[in-house]
Structures are given as structure tokens and as C-alpha cells.
Amino acid sequence: MDKVREQAKRYLEARYGKEVWFRAPETFGNVLERWIWSVAASVEDTLGEECMQAIEEKMQEVRNG
Helix, strand or coil: HHHHHHHHHHHHHHHHHHHHHHCHHHHHCCCCHHHHHHCCCCCHHHHHHHHHHHHHHHHHHHCCC
């Protein structure tokens, strides 16, 4: 998990810069990036799970038309 967490941090810093850690996760434009933030910030059991549920619900809506 440490490798994935480090890669998530690298993604966010590459996209938004080092100041990304001063942003609240709800300010990200999409739920996938909020999920990535949750992994990088070690809160995947709480915020990450909420994000994943939202992603699953959205994908279900898209599949069902």
C-alpha cells in the first residue's frame, strides 16, 4: 500500500503542485481525484470509501442509461 500511496501523492503533486495538501478534498473537480487524495492522505477507509460508493453509483447510472 505504501507504493500506491506514494504514487497517488506524486500524481496529485504533478497535477496541482506541492500546495495540493492545503486544499480540502471537496474542492477537487471530480470524485476520482477526491478518491486519489484519500489514498494519498491515508483516509481511504473513510473518505475513500465514500468516494468509491459515489463512483459505483455514477457508473451504475451510466450503464442503466
